[in-house]
Amino acid sequence: MSGPRLKNADKRFVWHPYTQMKDWQQDDNKVIVRGEGFYLIDSEGRRYLDGTASMWCNVWGHGPNEVVEAMREQLNILQHSTLFGLASGPSVKLAEKLVKLAKGMDRVFYTDNGSTAIEVALKMALQYWRNMGKPRKEFVSLERGYHGDTAGAMSVGYIKQFFSVYRPILKKVHRIPSPLLYGSKFDSERDLVEHCLEQTEKTLRKLRGRCAAVVMESGAQIAGGVVIYPGRYQKKISKLCEKHDTLLILDEIATGFGRLGNMTEYVAQRSRPDIVCFGKALTAGYFPLAVTLAKSEIYDAFLGRYSENRHFYHGHTFTGHPVGCAAALANLELYEKRNLMQQIKANSQYLESRMCEFEEIGTVADVRQKGLLAGIELERNGKPLLYLKKERLGQFVARESLKMGVHLRALGNIMVLIPPLAIDKNNLKTLLDTHMELAKKAEKL
Structure with a gap:
């Protein structure tokens, strides 16, 4: 469903998981209406790279395929049949x-x-x-x-x-x-x-x-x-x-x-x-x-x-x-x-090769990576960087990444890179570049 019917729908009735609803209601809410490749598309037609693999589970992106x-x-x-005795x-x-x-x-x-x-x-x-x-x-x-x-x-x-x-x-x-x-x-x-x-x-x-x-x-x-x-x-x-x-x-x-x-x-x-x-x-x-x-x-x-x-x-x-x-x-x-494991191996090597770039940013205290998982830990003056001025790091990452056409969520003071498993190298580069830019912005605030 998209267009005027959805635009006029009241979004206040949805209670979102792991979300401070006071912050959410103040932000420019996005309602996803469809997906295309590795992108999510909202009711206004804007596209966002699915940088969280839809809560760490997406493999092939969005749209028609064999699955x-x-x-x-x-x-x-x-349609459905019980496993209780059957x-x-x-x-x-x-x-x-x-x-x-x-x-x-x-x-x-x-x-x-x-x-x-x-x-x-x-x-x-x-x-x-x-x-x-x-x-x-x-x-x-x-x-x-x-x-x-x-x-x-x-x-x-x-x-x-x-x-x-x-x-x-x-x-x-x-x-x-x-x-x-x-x-x-x-x-x-x-x-x-x-x-x-x-x-x-x-x-x-x-x-x-x-x-x-x-x-x-x-x-x-x-x-x-x-x-x-x-x-x-x-x-x-x-x-x-x-x-x-x-x-x-x-x-x-x-x-x-x-x-x-x-x-x-x-x-x-x-x-x-x-x-x-x-x-x-x-x-x-x-x-x-x-x-x-x-x-x-x-x-x-x-x-x-x-x-x-x-x-x-x-x-x-x-x-x-x-x-x-x-x-x-x-x-x-x-x-x-599709020989996915070989593609994951190649993308993992590319991801590993770029991790050292984050170490040059002053607020990056530690970088941890294996396969298609990476964590970039931020701190300032020896303490976890949880707030940028008066704003939570997680709220900053979520808002600013959407402005850049990517959907991301942080874990406390850790920026997490966890893309769809079949992501292509160009989109993986976009994800890395977005994390890099956000980390640099956080350093300046």
Whole structure:
């Protein structure tokens, strides 16, 4: 819908996520009515490069393609069918595809989004130990971790600025240090990793026989500040979990399917999870769908007579939606058809080659990058640069980027570069140039 009808529509009734609505209502609101390539187009016909990959999930940009066509075809065949005791053709085919892709995983549980995929993983871990006759109720997660906005996900991915008001409904979770060198007391990644591993083992030893699982993002933390894991760190965490007979839950919702340059990040990290979650790029951002995969050892613990009450009590109305599964199947096929991973590799090298340019800007304190993910941390006088005069950095980035024809969002004092995965080099250059110009403007204010 575009034109006069939309122009006259009252936009006050939409309450936006993670947005201070007082600021939003004061700004020149943009209403997106369609997409074309890697651009979003508003009701006035203005175009904006989708610099956030539509909240980190867009792969192919916007407009007709094989994924959209697969969704149309599925809508003509079967619009929706429950997975409660039934299966759909697309859900069966996608599960088979995912098990082949995610080495070491044997079963697929469908959900609607990343937060609920994490909730499923937590419930699986708790019930696994109960079904094994060894009840365990404690969880361990990384500082700076983020795993979603439902109660369980907030508990294991607790970011104080986001979730402190919700503490009364959250579960106590044991925190281990995140391997971020910048701002730490360590001079080398080696010493930092050693410290993190020592603290992790100390925590697991203290919780011996009580820890259900360690929960962590795979390869990098994004919402917690773009923390790229040092080499072998994740592998060593995996080894510690094995040593202390603790499950490892890996969150690849935002980092899987190519974001960090690898199709399955935990395989590249040479770590061995018991449970792993995928989402976001799974359907190229075209349909809400996520999955929680588990090893056969986990799945088998839920088998038994009905009277034993061992089966898994979780499920949503739209679990394994056939249209979402059809989208995911077509999306994964398109990865192969268009050799997307090779394109991501080339774009990642270009991105890495330009990161040094940011280090020349006075307010840039640290630059972190892997694959098609980068974080540019700003500070002034040794403190995080959260405000430019009286305006938040995030508000400045959002407003000024739109003026430049790009949609961007910052994380606190960190400018985040996280483009659609199939972005072409010219548009990637535009994104980098926009970040560069914004960083320079911020330095002068």
